[in-house]
Amino acid sequence: MSDFATPEDLVRRTRAAVDAAAGAGRDLGLTVSDARVLYDLFSVVVHLAPAPVVARIPTVLPHYASLEHLAHRQRAELDVARWLTERGTPVIPPSPLVPAEPVQRGGFSMTFWQFVDQDHDREPDYVANAESVAELHVAMRDYPGRLSFLSAAEPQFVTQSLALLERRPDLLDPADLDRARREWQVLEPLVSSRAVFEKTFPGIELRPIHGDCPPANVFYGTDGDLFSDFELVTSGPVEWDLAGLGPDLEAAYDRGARRVGARSLDRDVLGFVNAVGMLRVIATLALAPQLPALLGYLTPSIEQWRTMPFAGGVAG
Structure with a gap:
C-alpha cells in the first residue's frame, strides 16, 4: 500500500482546496478572512467566513473525472437546487x-452555497428523513431540465474500477472481484440503457430524483430541515434514493408516499438498485489510495454484500 496517500498528503490536499476556494471567493467579491473547514471526506466543504457562503470542492474522484466532466454535473446540481428553492422546497x-x-481554480472545480446555521443538538433521524423523501420526489417531478438516465450509478466508474481492482488483490479478494464482475455483466445493461430498464421493469416511472441517498443528506438547520447535496441528481426510479437503506427506512418512505398520494416502493426494483449500489461500494475501493479511511468504511458493506442474492435476484 505504498501508493496510499499519507496523512501529510491529505493535509496538503485539504489546504490546497481551502486556498483555492478562498481565492475564488475573493475574486467573486466576497470578504474571506477566516475560511473554516466544515467537512472533509470526498469533498472539502468550507465556510468562507465571514461571508455567509459555503464552498464545496470535490477532491476524491475517479481518474477520468476531468474538470469539465465535474462542472457539467455541478451545473445540473445548481440548477435543480435553484429551481426547488424558487418553488419553496426546503433545500x-x-x-x-x-x-x-x-x-x-487551482485544479479544482467548486460550487458556492448559502451558509445555514446548523442545529448541533439534534441527532440524525433517518427514519423521519426517509419518510420525507417522498415529498421531495413529488416536488422534483416537474423539474424541466434534462437529466441523464441513472447517471448517479456512474457505470463508467464501476467498469473502470473493477478493471483497476484486478491488479489490486490487496484491496479486493480475487473471488469477490470475480463475483462483482459477473454481477456487473447482468446489471450494467439495465444501468446504461433506459430501454433495457423499461423492458425489465415495465410500468416503473423514471423521473427526476436526488441520486445520492437523500435520507442521509438532510441538513438540520436552526430554522428547519433542508435537503442538500444534489451532486448526483439524475433521472431514475424513486427506489434509487432508498438503495441499501434496509426495511425500516423503506417502510418509512412508503408511509410518506401514502401521505402524498405516491406509489410504494417496488420490491423487484429495490433488489436491482440495492445490487447496483453494492457494486458502487466495491468500485469505491479503487479510490482508497486517495482516501485510505475508505477501507474501514467500506468493509462492513462488502461483508454484507457477500450474503446477498446474486445481482439482487435480477435474471441475466
Missing part, C-alpha cells in the same frame, strides 16, 4: 451572492 440554496456556476 440548501446556491449562494445568492455569486453566480450559480461552478468555478475552477
Whole structure:
C-alpha cells in the first residue's frame, strides 16, 4: 500500500482546496478572512467566513473525472437546487451572492452555497428523513431540465474500477472481484440503457430524483430541515434514493408516499438498485489510495454484500 496517500498528503490536499476556494471567493467579491473547514471526506466543504457562503470542492474522484466532466454535473446540481428553492422546497440554496456556476481554480472545480446555521443538538433521524423523501420526489417531478438516465450509478466508474481492482488483490479478494464482475455483466445493461430498464421493469416511472441517498443528506438547520447535496441528481426510479437503506427506512418512505398520494416502493426494483449500489461500494475501493479511511468504511458493506442474492435476484 505504498501508493496510499499519507496523512501529510491529505493535509496538503485539504489546504490546497481551502486556498483555492478562498481565492475564488475573493475574486467573486466576497470578504474571506477566516475560511473554516466544515467537512472533509470526498469533498472539502468550507465556510468562507465571514461571508455567509459555503464552498464545496470535490477532491476524491475517479481518474477520468476531468474538470469539465465535474462542472457539467455541478451545473445540473445548481440548477435543480435553484429551481426547488424558487418553488419553496426546503433545500440548501446556491449562494445568492455569486453566480450559480461552478468555478475552477487551482485544479479544482467548486460550487458556492448559502451558509445555514446548523442545529448541533439534534441527532440524525433517518427514519423521519426517509419518510420525507417522498415529498421531495413529488416536488422534483416537474423539474424541466434534462437529466441523464441513472447517471448517479456512474457505470463508467464501476467498469473502470473493477478493471483497476484486478491488479489490486490487496484491496479486493480475487473471488469477490470475480463475483462483482459477473454481477456487473447482468446489471450494467439495465444501468446504461433506459430501454433495457423499461423492458425489465415495465410500468416503473423514471423521473427526476436526488441520486445520492437523500435520507442521509438532510441538513438540520436552526430554522428547519433542508435537503442538500444534489451532486448526483439524475433521472431514475424513486427506489434509487432508498438503495441499501434496509426495511425500516423503506417502510418509512412508503408511509410518506401514502401521505402524498405516491406509489410504494417496488420490491423487484429495490433488489436491482440495492445490487447496483453494492457494486458502487466495491468500485469505491479503487479510490482508497486517495482516501485510505475508505477501507474501514467500506468493509462492513462488502461483508454484507457477500450474503446477498446474486445481482439482487435480477435474471441475466
